[in-house]
Amino acid sequence: MSRAVLYDSTLCVGCRQCEEACSTRWKLPYNEKIAAEEVISSHKLTAIRTHGERFSRKMCMHCQDPACASVCPVGALHRTAEGPVVYEEDRCMGCRYCMAACAFQVPTYEWDARLPKVRKCDMCADRTRSGGVTRCSEACPAGASLTGGRDELIAEARKRIREKPGEYYPRIYGIEEVGGTAVLMLGAVPFEQLGFSKNVPKQALPALTWNALAHVPDVVVMGSVLMGGVYWISHRREEVAKEEGRP
């Protein structure tokens, strides 16, 4: 059963309890100054952003086919069977391709550390694995962040849109984005007004690089045949010359 988080911007009151709970889980410092930062960073893995009277939440979207995991040369990132995309810092060599590849600009880096690592939300993989809920869901007093099965949460989101059509922009962010994400968003207005990029492709990204990579074995085989063949042809003249005793 794939786990997911549904964030409903219309319910969010901007209290930032989710931020604090998240920082506690990661043993990161949390204070007023950090609370005022409206971007995620290596010391703040989820952030509430203010858009006038509305709020939105930035966190890892936990793609179903994550670009970060596909590009990592050492397999330090992978999607677990339950949905969360997790990071193993012992493997990471710090090439930062995951950061370059992520459609949502999620993975962050410990730029100030001498031996840095990537930081990102892992959807509390240790808790969600056994059917538990994330720290942020647990901490939210308004019920704006729910943890549950992805299909159930999609059904719930659709129900909310259907029942209160006036309050919701009729789309769920995360159903189609990069082929589907485990984090789903609801909002009262189009998502670009809530700080989400409009340009995020609808198809899963790893297929794009795989299209090129899939040709590797063919290039090796074709290349060997072609080069060997050219060599054979191009050196033929000399062989003949040698046979005939010409220089």
Place this chain on the structure above:
Amino acid sequence: MIRFRSIFWPAVFALTMAGGAWAAFLRFYYGLGASTHLTDQFPWGLWIGFDVLCGVGLAAGGFTLAAIVHIFNIKTYKPIVRPAILTAFLGYLLVVVALMFDLGRPYRIWHPLIMWNPRSVMFEVGWCVMLYTTVLFLEFLPLVFEKFKLSKAQRILKFFMLPIVILGVILSTLHQSSLGSLFLIMPHKLHPLWYSPLLPVLFYVSAIATGLAMTIFESWHSARAFNRQLEYPLIKRLTRVLAVSIAVYMTMRFLDLYHRGALATLDTPGIERWLFGLETVLMAVPMLMFFRERTRENPTAVYIGVVMFLLGFVTHRLNVSVTGLEASSGVSYVPKWTELAVTLAIVAGGFFIFRLAAKHLPVFGEEEPEEAPTLPVLSGEACQPVLSRGD
């Protein structure tokens, strides 16, 4: 005047290396944040864009010339294979040095050896670069064997040379193109003037042209440095090949832009269209120059054209890896002085080691005279029979 010149370049070199050493200290002691202008929004900068992406491209002459001479058996070019392989070998070593600066944890650079992810372009590039650097080492070894008169080792290595060269061409084809594939995963981030499903092919073709251009570039410089005769008839012919390679690349590039409708974005104001213009001019002008007989007759004009093309190539790669990504990132990236200092020191180190190797190893000059009796090194007349042979 003579004294000034004899001090000037060593002084520049010493200053560059000192700057690089200081920057290296800052990088490894205080970390990437203190030594670069990289951010979470802009995780790749000059070290990846120039040192790695351009470095690998500029070292493409090794496989191009090895293929031309050893596989296509066009012996005319034999005198410039060794300098090309030396450039390539040094180039790849320097790319690895640059990577050590850029990787957050450089001491884990060997991780892809045992931690596999075959879906990753970077994994494939890592393996190819590693294997190809080994191939280049093996292709470079004969120079050492020859220097120390290890003829038995020389013969053994020669026996395996064909598969080594073929392997080198295949590995180069794979990773030269894969450097372009790295960016296929960012269709929403990279500006449409540079994002294309054809990126791997464009990177491959432009690398071949650049390999040829670098060969001419380094021939010209070593001729000056060592007071040697330039292999000019050879260079003249190579310039023709270069002109055609650039033409193939440019045609492919513009057909791709046309078919994707990306040329329409030239109407939108912004820095991108000027960078695109710069890149195009720096490639188109030398191409047109090289198609003219008069330019090819003039070593200085050829040199100027080659430098222009190399700058055009660098502009393209930086556009793909740095400037073309800026608009979507929401931040503006300008390299910090430390990033420039490291890059300059690496380039200067490359020049220095090349010079040293060229001085002490049999890089230039007639190797195996029994195999290449018509070395067209000295004058145009000497190579006439070869030219008329039509290969």
